[in-house]
Amino acid sequence: MSAILAIILFIINYIILFLFPHKRAITSLSFALVFIVLGLIPLNQVIGSIQWNALMMLAGTMGLVSLLIESNMPAYLADVLIEKMPNVRWTIVALSVFAGLISAFVDNVATVLMIAPLVLSFSKKVNISPVVGMISIAIFSNLQGAATLVGDTTSILLGEFAKLSFFDFFFVNGEIGMFWIIQFGTLGAALLLIQLLKSYTQATHSSETTTIKSYIPSVLLGLMLVLLMINSFIENSPSYSSGAIVLGLFVIGNIIMSFKQKSWTNFKQHIINIDYFTLALLTGLFIMIGGLNATGVIYALSQWFLSIGSNNIFLMYSLLVWSSVIFSAFIDNIPYVASMLPVVSLIASQMAVDPNLFYFGLLMGATLGGNLSPLGASANVTALGILRQNNEHVKATTFMKIGVPITLVAVLIGYITIWLIYSV
8 A cells, every 4th residue: 555655646746847847846855755754764764765975976066067167168168169160060060069078077057058158159150040059069968968977967876876986987897888888879979960060061250269267177177087086996985985075176166266266255156056956856856766665666666667578688678778768858867767776776686687788778768868859858948048048949840850860879879889788
């Protein structure tokens, strides 16, 4: 009875999250409280069900990104890139790939916010619509979100759940990791984008290069990557070590920048800029998923998947990847991935396969699938919102003409690569 109640409440929670996206944090925490009050998760398991390291990493990354944007470093690099390109076609491709590379280490939405002003300015100078450029940077930002541990919330969730280190996203168990798999997909997507933009042959014009305000955030971001890499090789490091590194660097950077500017106003602003909305959403989800596990729902769901997959590893893998692609085109991939990780773990255990086959398939499908529709990812919504503010109203079909083919190419390449590497 408790399992059925937990399922009903979780489904209602999901429906409300979908219908009222601006109320997701309140909805998630409210239903988590209901789970606790009804005893669907034992009180002594509530604190343990919350993935504190993931929350710390997410908060720290958000803070460092805020510092990085303020420093103008991404804008400066993009300006230099534009100056080197011969025409509009190659400029849009270069900006898209550049946005993707940034997004491998920075939140997707933050990446779009960094690059969007450059696309708007560039488009105005060469007298073209910014629609294609804006859609392209959003899509490539989403493509690279799964490349590293800190690239997207879904990557952080996987890293924490599966105990994958920063290094594991590059090489794991002697095999290439998600970073390289995503690069293969991005290469295919870039080649396709070049073809889609073959009519954009207008010459580009050089412009003033943005002035860098400070190198400190860039140094801190580089230091973060180095420390996370070193931490990957430390055996039995504390479970919260990655989160402590990222969050600690943000605090240090914020203090240094405040002293340098002789003002604590920005110190407060950077703390305010952290997306507490998403942190609250995840906290509620962690508690509810703990309840689903405690009531046996996760186990039952894994058995249902196994019955559909007929104990066929390839069929199960394909089901996980392509269903994740489709679901993520319409629903938020954060609660989806958070919900599916324990299910996938059980399936891998019961089928006696390398769990990374299913973990990476889930992550790729759920992250890249958001590019199938304009509402499938927060980066897409952000890009279209910026266009709307600039009197550019984009139809869903316009977005999908670029998003669908690029997504299918990138997913297909990743789908084949992951299978060839991890199914053995």
